[in-house]
Amino acid sequence: MSVLLIDAGNSRLKWRWQGDSQQCDLADFAAQPWPDASHVLMASVRELPELEAELGARYACLHVIHRALPQFPDFVHCYEKPERLGVDRWLAMLGAARALPTASQWLVIDAGTALTVDLLTRHNNELHHQGGYIVPGLQLAQQALFLRTERVREFADEAPATDFSLANDTLGCVSAGVRRQHVALVAQLCQQYSHASCVITGGDGAWLADAAGCRYHADLVFEGMEELCAGSFFS
Ligand SMILES: Nc1ncnc2c1ncn2[C@@H]1O[C@H](COP(=O)(O)OP(=O)(O)OP(=O)(O)O)[C@@H](O)[C@H]1O
Ligand SMILES: CC(C)(CO)[C@@H](O)C(=O)NCCC(=O)O
Ligand SMILES: [K+]
Structure with missing residues (x-):
């Protein structure tokens, strides 16, 4: 079907x-x-x-x-209120386990409007969500600065950075700065959870995976939905 x-x-x-x-x-x-x-x-x-x-x-x-389904076979939530966990985070975790089936620990990163990180571990054929982080995504982080300061602006004669090297104008400093934050976050997580398979998805994921030296997967959320469809969801 x-x-x-x-x-x-x-x-x-x-x-x-x-x-x-x-x-x-x-x-x-x-x-x-x-x-x-x-x-x-x-x-x-x-x-x-x-x-x-x-x-x-x-x-x-x-x-x-x-919402994330609070009861799902072989998946153990860490949220006390699992229905509060974003459905995209939950599906991206199911998707990572499906896309990289031989791993036993995954760092699942979704770089979209927000950037989310989730650590997932397999114990005795059960997937255990260990916890995560939510930070502003690249666009949202920049918008926060433009919105709440007077002189940090998107000057029309400046161009946004495409990498995270030191910048020499306002828009460059903002756009390279938020990228550097994301790369630093991912690098630190990969260092701390060095046994985990790190996989990055989302609209800003390809760039981030390349910069941080991690694997990119175009859409882990769809992969997680395929997992739902493969089960008894529609029967
Ligand atoms: N064609 C595109 N149009 C708009 N944004 C794009 C496009 N390609 C990549 N992006 C980037 O993707 C980011 C949005 O990512 P994504 O599409 O994963 O977000 P989303 O699914 O709406 O967000 P979330 O799931 O976090 O709510 C934007 O910040 C932008 O920088
Ligand atoms: C964090 C976002 C916005 C990322 O798309 C989404 O997963 C969401 O709305 N989550 C709800 C809050 C939570 O996951 O704890
Ligand atoms: K998303």
Whole structure:
């Protein structure tokens, strides 16, 4: 059975159909060429009533998951309130275990609107979430500086940095600085959890994986959704 998979983040909408992935801004969902699918699984980290109504009208079999499932076979949560854990974090962990099945510990990093880190360990065939971190993503971290200072601005005659070398103008210092923070965070985690397989996903993940010398996986959230579909989710 082919299932249309949809990953709704805080900024972007991604979907995978028959192995092909596409994405758009959340605001542009109505203009997309939605495929003819019999089953649709959507994971969403925010309330999107219009999108859900549109998809509900179009597809007879639509499942939407907004939260990590508190009870899932062979998965042990560390959150006291697992329903508070972002569904994208949970799916990215399931996805990492599926994509790198021979590992026994994973550092799962999702570089999107926020950057999230989760440590996952396998004990006796059970996956144990050990905990994680949430920090602002590259764009959000820069916006915070532009918003709350007077003279740190996106000057039109300056260009954002594409790496993290020392910069010599305002926009360069901000954009290289937030990149350096992310690289330093990942490097420190890889050093501390040196036995873990580090895998990075998300819109800003390819750059970060390259800079930190880690593995990149284009979309671990979809990988986690494939794991749900492979189980008894639709039966
Ligand atoms: N085509 C693109 N359009 C917009 N942003 C992009 C694009 N390609 C990469 N990016 C980067 O991806 C980041 C967003 O990542 P992603 O798409 O994983 O976020 P998201 O899923 O909306 O966020 P989250 O899941 O954290 O809520 C942006 O900060 C931007 O720098
Ligand atoms: C942290 C984000 C925004 C990352 O997309 C998402 O996973 C989320 O909304 N999480 C809820 C809070 C938590 O995971 O503890
Ligand atoms: K994401």
